Amino acid sequence: MALIELKHLTKTFKGKTQTVDALRDINLDINQGDIYGIIGMSGAGKSTLVRCINFLEKPTSGSVVIDGKDLSTLTPAELRKLRQEVSMIFQHFNLLQQRDVRGNIAFAMEIAGMKRDAINKRIDELLEIVGLTDRQHNYPSQLSGGQQQRVAIARALATNPKIILCDEATSALDPTTTTSILNLLREINKKMGITIVIITHEMSVVESTCSHVAIIDNGTLVETGRVEDVFSHPKSSAARKLIFRKTGADAPPLGKRMIRIVFEGNASSEPILADLVMECRVAVNIMHAETRDVGGKAFGHMILQLPEERVQQEKVIYYLQSRSIHVEEV
Ligand SMILES: Nc1ncnc2c1ncn2[C@@H]1O[C@H](COP(=O)(O)OP(=O)(O)OP(=O)(O)O)[C@@H](O)[C@H]1O
Ligand SMILES: [Mg+2]
CATH class of the missing domain: 3.40.50.300 (P-loop containing nucleotide triphosphate hydrolases)
Known part of the structure; x- marks a missing residue:
């Protein structure tokens, strides 16, 4: 029932x-x-x-x-x-x-x-x-x-x-x-x-x-x-x-949105981005990166440019947050 x-x-x-x-x-x-x-x-x-x-x-x-x-x-x-x-x-x-x-x-x-x-x-x-x-x-x-x-x-x-x-x-x-x-x-x-x-x-x-x-x-x-x-x-x-529907009042094209992701001791930065591209099947551009590897762990931040489509943007942000990566709008 x-x-x-x-x-x-x-x-x-x-x-x-x-x-x-x-x-x-x-x-x-x-x-x-x-x-x-x-x-x-x-x-x-x-x-x-x-x-x-x-x-x-x-x-x-x-x-x-x-x-x-x-x-x-x-x-x-x-x-x-x-x-x-x-x-x-x-x-x-x-x-x-x-x-x-x-x-x-x-x-x-x-x-x-x-x-x-x-x-x-x-x-x-x-x-x-x-x-x-x-x-x-x-x-x-x-x-x-x-x-x-x-x-x-x-x-x-x-x-x-x-x-x-x-x-x-x-x-x-x-x-x-x-x-x-x-x-x-x-x-x-x-x-x-x-x-x-x-x-x-x-x-x-x-x-x-x-x-x-x-x-x-x-x-x-x-x-x-x-x-x-x-x-x-x-x-x-x-x-x-x-x-x-790609456009319209409910799904405004947001343009090429940028986010900053912050690494605070995650395992390492590269696998996460590779996994992201594999799992979300979206292309992100790395605009800027300052990361340091300390004993196999990543510290620092990266600025990513997301694809234009809102659904894809959400996917990327959701994925990163589900991996406990801090995401902020730039
Ligand atoms: N108390 C009410 N008296 C008269 N008509 C109503 C009342 N509540 C809703 N309606 C009408 O019922 C229909 C459905 O309204 P409803 O609020 O459920 O839509 P909705 O899908 O939630 O819309 P939205 O996305 O704009 O919130 C509309 O035509 C609305 O004008
Ligand atoms: Mg309603």
């Missing part, structure tokens, strides 16, 4: 003058441990779909079954409990500005009625997981976008959810920060077995991070499956449009 089952889900918004069929007969199974990407153009129905998954939005018809429970049969109290198991993070972080990092992470646990000692202990663990221990007394306005999203992730993890829903969680972030947030989500998925649903309009997010993908077009799911299958053989025209 799938962890999340959507069956014949529809959502219609009825206004005074017009009716919008935001979701039409959506059928989707998401299994425990998946990182499931849901991708589509603006207005396709992505946010509506993800809001239906935790019943923030009530479907017009059809059902949402989570862990065997049909949400329409739950009492309000049961629904509140379920929402602790289905956390959500957003594009604009939605942090409480008057509370510091600890206070924001504490929030969901206070609502859940946890004891102060237990809350404090859990906050310490969560700060460690998201790498913000040294920022615990800062307020949101003192943090970068990426750091604010880490706080939101810690808050989402606080109640030990089974599922995290992300609605455009990286859309307000620059590419490098996007990659580091996606790495964190992958780590959470792998280490804690949490199922993650990622709503995005960016192909590169799905390609670098998701195990499965559903393509939504005008309220209808037009294609679903494993990322490598859908990407290598897109069947629908909506999928082909998203996958083969």
Whole structure:
């Protein structure tokens, strides 16, 4: 049985003058441990779909079954409990500005009625997981976008959810920060077995991070499956449009982007670049290098020029970060 089952889900918004069929007969199974990407153009129905998954939005018809429970049969109290198991993070972080990092992470646990000692202990663990221990007394306005999203992730993890829903969680972030947030989500998925649903309009997010993908077009799911299958053989025209799109508002050509990579005692610099070219199958130009080999370990930095395509750039940055190499924009 799938962890999340959507069956014949529809959502219609009825206004005074017009009716919008935001979701039409959506059928989707998401299994425990998946990182499931849901991708589509603006207005396709992505946010509506993800809001239906935790019943923030009530479907017009059809059902949402989570862990065997049909949400329409739950009492309000049961629904509140379920929402602790289905956390959500957003594009604009939605942090409480008057509370510091600890206070924001504490929030969901206070609502859940946890004891102060237990809350404090859990906050310490969560700060460690998201790498913000040294920022615990800062307020949101003192943090970068990426750091604010880490706080939101810690808050989402606080109640030990089974599922995290992300609605455009990286859309307000620059590419490098996007990659580091996606790495964190992958780590959470792998280490804690949490199922993650990622709503995005960016192909590169799905390609670098998701195990499965559903393509939504005008309220209808037009294609679903494993990322490598859908990407290598897109069947629908909506999928082909998203996958083969090279330019457009969602994927601005960034030009020849430069990054600096810093070696702080990695095994050695050459194999890493050779592996990078082999594994990512992209050409990078070394514009500048100052590395020293000290006892077989590399120290120093290099400036690389990345290919023009954004997906390829993401691949390179993701690869380097996954090898624990520090990457910064130049
Ligand atoms: N509360 C609402 N009342 C009326 N129409 C709505 C409401 N919420 C969404 N819609 C409509 O439903 C459709 C799908 O909207 P939705 O926000 O789910 O799209 P989306 O794929 O998330 O788009 P974006 O990428 O721009 O965030 C749109 O036509 C939108 O105008
Ligand atoms: Mg949306």
